[in-house]
Amino acid sequence: MRLRTILLGLLMAVTVNIFPAWSSLILHSSRMDYAHVSVAFLVPFLALVFINQILVRRGIGLSSSELIALCCVGLVAATMQGEWLSGYLLGTISSPHYFATPENRWAELLLPHMPNWAILTDQDAIRYFHESIPPDQPIPWGAWAQPVFWWMTLVAALLIGSLSLTTIFRRQWAENEKLAFPVAAGLIELTGEDDRSALNQLFKSRLFWIGFGITFGMIAWNTIGWSVTGWPEIPLLRNRNLRIGRGFQPIMFVVHPMTIAFGYFTKSEVLFSIWFFHVLAILQAGLFNRIGFEIGGADPWGSFHTAIGWQSFGGMIVFVGWGVWVGRHHLRDVFRQAVFREKRVDDSNELMSYRTAFWLFVGCSVYAFLFLHQAGLGLLPSSIFWFGTAVLYLGLARIIVESGLVFIRGPIIAQAFTWHTLGPAVISPEGAIAIGLTQTFFCDAKTLGITALAHVPRLGQTLTAQARRTLGPLVIGGCILGAMAVMWFTLYEAYRGVGAYNFGVISFRGAGGSAAESYQVIAKRLTQTFGTDWKRVSFLGIGGVITAGMIGLRYWIPGFSIHPIGFAVGASLIMRSSASSIFLVWAIKSIILKLGSLTQYRQYAPLFLGMMAGHTFGIGLGLLVDAILFPGEGHKLNRW
Numbered sequence: 001m002r003l004r005t006i007l008l009g010l011l012m013a014v015t016v017n018i019f020p021a022w023s024s025l026i027l028h029s030s031r032m033d034y035a036h037v038s039v040a041f042l043v044p045f046l047a048l049v050f051i052n053q054i055l056v057r058r059g060i061g062l063s064s065s066e067l068i069a070l071c072c073v074g075l076v077a078a079t080m081q082g083e084w085l086s087g088y089l090l091g092t093i094s095s096p097h098y099f100a101t102p103e104n105r106w107a108e109l110l111l112p113h114m115p116n117w118a119i120l121t122d123q124d125a126i127r128y129f130h131e132s133i134p135p136d137q138p139i140p141w142g143a144w145a146q147p148v149f150w151w152m153t154l155v156a157a158l159l160i161g162s163l164s165l166t167t168i169f170r171r172q173w174a175e176n177e178k179l180a181f182p183v184a185a186g187l188i189e190l191t192g193e194d195d196r197s198a199l200n201q202l203f204k205s206r207l208f209w210i211g212f213g214i215t216f217g218m219i220a221w222n223t224i225g226w227s228v229t230g231w232p233e234i235p236l237l238r239n240r241n242l243r244i245g246r247g248f249q250p251i252m253f254v255v256h257p258m259t260i261a262f263g264y265f266t267k268s269e270v271l272f273s274i275w276f277f278h279v280l281a282i283l284q285a286g287l288f289n290r291i292g293f294e295i296g297g298a299d300p301w302g303s304f305h306t307a308i309g310w311q312s313f314g315g316m317i318v319f320v321g322w323g324v325w326v327g328r329h330h331l332r333d334v335f336r337q338a339v340f341r342e343k344r345v346d347d348s349n350e351l352m353s354y355r356t357a358f359w360l361f362v363g364c365s366v367y368a369f370l371f372l373h374q375a376g377l378g379l380l381p382s383s384i385f386w387f388g389t390a391v392l393y394l395g396l397a398r399i400i401v402e403s404g405l406v407f408i409r410g411p412i413i414a415q416a417f418t419w420h421t422l423g424p425a426v427i428s429p430e431g432a433i434a435i436g437l438t439q440t441f442f443c444d445a446k447t448l449g450i451t452a453l454a455h456v457p458r459l460g461q462t463l464t465a466q467a468r469r470t471l472g473p474l475v476i477g478g479c480i481l482g483a484m485a486v487m488w489f490t491l492y493e494a495y496r497g498v499g500a501y502n503f504g505v506i507s508f509r510g511a512g513g514s515a516a517e518s519y520q521v522i523a524k525r526l527t528q529t530f531g532t533d534w535k536r537v538s539f540l541g542i543g544g545v546i547t548a549g550m551i552g553l554r555y556w557i558p559g560f561s562i563h564p565i566g567f568a569v570g571a572s573l574i575m576r577s578s579a580s581s582i583f584l585v586w587a588i589k590s591i592i593l594k595l596g597s598l599t600q601y602r603q604y605a606p607l608f609l610g611m612m613a614g615h616t617f618g619i620g621l622g623l624l625v626d627a628i629l630f631p632g633e634g635h636k637l638n639r640w
Contacts, residue, residue, distance in 0.1 A: 033082030182404025211610025219618030314543025376430025
């Protein structure tokens with residue numbers, strides 16, 4: 001890999017982290033930490049693709065392979081910013097002392113059990129971080145050094161372990177199961193892979209510019225209304241609720257260009273199953289509400305109904321387990337090749353050898369387990385937590401690889417799975433604190449990086465063997481550099497600016513899904529003595545049985561089109577605003593394939609890529625307008 005590619009990759013990693021932090025925290029403009037394919041990555045990357053078209057004509061442009069490498073770095077590094085990592089990491093380690101009050105009894109219930117090496121303990125550093133520091137005092141960088149260092153070692157282990165795991169599964173997913181990789185397919189279309197003429201054809205396509213004009217034009221039109229009173233607004237991304245009845249959640253209708261664009265490259269049966277099970281989940285939740293059935297209070301970042309969330313997670317456990325079983329022959333070959341050095345399968349086309357990937361995964365897993373053990377989490381709760389985490393990580397990675405859904409979350413979080421599977425009676429106070437501290441890297445049920453990392457081995461197939469082996473270290477290095485850059489930026493702006501509490505994001509607030517809210521949950525749990533919640537576990541089992549039945553029907557009945565992916569994620573909270581776009585793209589795709597042919601389906605692909613590009617550049621335009629005319633009072637154009 002050329003030196004300029006490496007340097008540009010590291011620059012991309014810093015850009016996709018500083019740029020969205022500036023937008024969200026300083027301008028109070030669009031947030032870019034919602035999607036698994038972040039707008040923070042798409043804005044600079046697509047700008048680079050467009051500029052590169054000009055540079056290529058002058059003989060100094062980047063090759064398609066270089067664009068793919070930069071794409072991989074930016075795609076993954078963008079998951080280090082905002083409420084992917086930096087927001088919750090800094091918020092989690094700084095909030096216990098700051099939000100402790102006599103009313104919440106944290107000083108009595110939580111602080112004595114906190115591992116001091118894992119949190120911020122300097123009272124002045126904590127207060128000034130939330131409220132800003134006097135101009136004549138230096139920023140207390142040293143107070144942050146120890147906790148940030150130790151948490152970044154865990155982050156590095158999770159990223160390396162995730163990349164190793166997805167490298168092991170790449171052949172199984174791409175070649176044996178022939179999954180679609182819609183996100184990778186869309187990005188390869190935008191870079192032209194190794195065929196420069198393909199990219200030129202895309203930019204010359206009339207359909208591409210029609211799609212671009214539709215989404216960019218609507219956003220550009222709306223930005224005029226920010227300054228002109230009475231300007232009519234096009235209601236892009238605005239909810240329209242379809243009421244069903246008393247006790248039933250309304251069906252939300254939102255048109256989201258990103259979901260539609262990537263959904264076009266997804267199998268029709270997957271699209272159908274997702275919106276179908278979402279509607280069924282709404283009906284089931286409504287029926288439970290009407291008859292007064294409830295299994296307990298909701299946990300943070302769960303589904304829109306507790307029972308259905310656990311039911312869906314049971315389905316995800318079986319779905320992941322079945323995926324491992326289907327790939328057992330490949331995994332057996334990888335294991336024997338790694339442990340016994342038997343040459344069972346050719347790994348020359350992978351990012352790293354299977355032996356390297358296997359032992360890196362084992363080493364990182366052991367380190368992650370020992371890290372939480374050192375933080376106070378016992379053997380049994382740690383095993384339950386990491387099992388739940390593994391299911392969500394591998395499950396969401398597998399689902400996004402097959403479905404291309406960029407706005408997706410798990411049905412419950414691993415912390416809730418641990419609490420209710422064992423109960424507070426089994427978990428020590430130190431263990432409870434350790435579970436709360438896991439909010440640093442895993443909250444919002446959307447994983448840390450693995451959904452983006454799952455596409456790197458697939459995108460890497462377009463590179464030469466030598467460049468492919470360099471790609472992994474470049475991606476991980478870019479992530480660490482990007483994470484450190486955005487945390488430095490956040491700390492600097494908090495101390496020298498308005499204070500983190502006034503950033504306007506939930507990561508640093510005392511309620512509303514913030515890191516502090518997780519400590520409120522822990523303080524409550526420490527006063528409770530219940531054991532295993534068998535009601536929730538029962539719904540876990542029900543979901544597993546239903547999913548197993550669907551998998552069996554798919555094997556026994558040819559043409560059975562209901563896919564278990566829909567059952568696993570259909571009830572997640574974020575699906576409320578995504579299901580209508582999934583339905584829309586399913587209907588469009590079905591009509592094209594029914595009335596036309598596969599060739600015509602392929603011919604319409606530029607239209608949807610243009611919609612994605614137009615939406616991305618529209619957000620960039622809105623950000624530019626906010627920076628010039630409305631600094632600190634921006635407008636949020638991006639949402640889930």
